[in-house]
Amino acid sequence: MIISSLRTRPQQVKSGIGRGKRDGRILWLSTMKLYRVKLVYLTMPKKLRNCAVVRNVFRLNETRRRKLKLYQAQFCKVRLCPMCAWRRSLKIAYHNKLIVEEANRQYGCGWIFLTLTVRNVEGDGLKPMIADMMKGWNRLFAYKRVKVATLGYFRALEITKNHEEDTYHPHFHVLLPVKKSYFTHNYIKQSEWTSLWKRAMKLDYTPIVDIRRVKGRAKIDAEQIESDVREAMMEQKAVLEISKYPVKDTDVVRGNKVTEDNLNTVFYLDDALSRRRLIGYGGILKEIHKELNLGDAEDGDLVKIEEEDDEVANEAFEVMAYWHPGIKNYIIR
Template identity: 55%
Template sequence: MHCNHSTQTLNESTGEILVDQTQSGKERDWKGKKERSQLTAEHFDLAGLTSKAERMNECADTLVFKKTPEALKLYQSWFCKVRLCPMCNWRRSLKIAYHNKKIVETVNERQKVRWLFLTLTVKNTDSESLSETISDMFKGFNRLSKYKAFKTSIKGFFRALEVTRDRDEYITKKRYDNNPAYYKRKGLEIGSENPNYGTYHPHFHVLLCVPTSYFKKKNYYITQDEWTTLWKRAMKLDYSPVVNVKKVKPKENLEDVKTYEDDFKRAIKEQNAVLEVSKYPVKDTDVIKGSEVTDENIETVKALDAALSYKRLIGYGGLLKEIHKELNLGDAEDGDLINISEEDEVANGVFEVVAKWHPGMKNYVVY
């Protein structure tokens, strides 16, 4: 629902700047996301994508909250749902994180499982071939998920496509240290021209749910070399792609409450780690570099908008898909971006707070 009309009768603002905090006290960055959306909209306009630019520029212009004793709860707004909109992708990311939290909690409550993080890549591609490459990757993953080894070992998965652009004109020390064997093989060193500069790197991040016996039984365990072979076969490649698989490691910053049982503490920490790898894959900093309009950013917008249109960037399979359906979690990509979690649903009778974007102040002002 576009709610600009709901503020037309408002006369004067209170002069207060919107402060929206989570129950833990962390401030929600509405201002920052709105500014990034407007910057992205400017790039869209210059790229000739006028209609999407106009929608994005008006995205979340007005926010209507219900005020509860604990916090503000977003009740009404209008989101443009343009695939590359930073505001919408922030909301999508929150929703996916909530969905995956509920799914992981449900799985861990019902079964003893382990979690793996799998990264599947292909060679970098140019903008002209990007859309076709991504389509091939979706087909390849579909083939991979039907292989006997996958079906035997994997109880369920969450898959997210991410596309980044290589923006380093020269090989930095950080890049070199991350993959020295590759650069040595190519005869390149720190400071050399980067052969992948300006190309796009589509890849899958996959969260895998496996049985606890995965690492103990030969008929379950899939080595990294075997994952590479399977992905190469699924993609019908004439080269060995870069594939990485690792255990999801629990975050260690959870408070050590002695009354928790060890297994319970491990499960909670593991769930926190799972959320780290299940965020929405389109990051505005991958689309727009810096805070200025540049030709490079305009090129990136054109390429990513064309390549990602009408494609679903996330997907569930197996046990995780079943639980997603059972919990009736809805569509995080194209669905409601107002109610992120069940905690967001509040009674109609509580006091409303309306905040409207003020172009001059470049912030949300409470009315």
């Protein structure tokens, strides 16, 4: 069965598969080709080139505004691929939404946002700094003061680049569920968080640490709490922002040409993030993640983001789409 309006000529697909990310992937692909020469990489450029190019299946639900939804695709899963990073971020954000809702239902948590930073480093110092930050993180949450005050965490590593100074800024965005009594008992001030992070990292300078409460109204239910959490995430560019783009392609690769700066950026990021997990769950959030059987958002399936209704299979049909480099969009045959 084929949509009548799609019979006469190839049609562009307006879907969530990510046209903008596809365009960005082309620049990344060109950069990776030079990177292949630098590191004798043989498979990464090929994987990037073929990422979500063919055998993409969309399902159209006639009863829901004829909206096409990605049903099947072949993603390369290269860590720095903008297309895969975008799909991965959608999945992480969806998982976080479910976890926050369940945590509110089970525990009626309060929520705070924590940002932990270190000084910028040059490219060759990025990988060892991230390793030190992971060790510092483990020490921080092993402290009795922190364990008593918090119920768990969602931690996300973000890396931005200062192109003017050619340095990198790795930092953690953290969502912390706490007991409602936290704000009257066991409260940790911003200055104390700073001191604890400095101690955990064994720094000889005072790092910048930001801590913010997700404020609710006097009488609110779980749905309102979850809504406030989402709003705060967006305003502070914290958890949902990092869920969307752990490493933003637009922030890292600049312009529309392959340059030495872009090449070095990809080189250092790929080296620093190789075999490195960008997100982590702990405490009740880790338990809930397991209870909900959410799977691995970083290395798992990038097609299925959220559960589909049982009726979808009966109301939808499949169409094939492929990427057209001239039109720079997906078309249906």
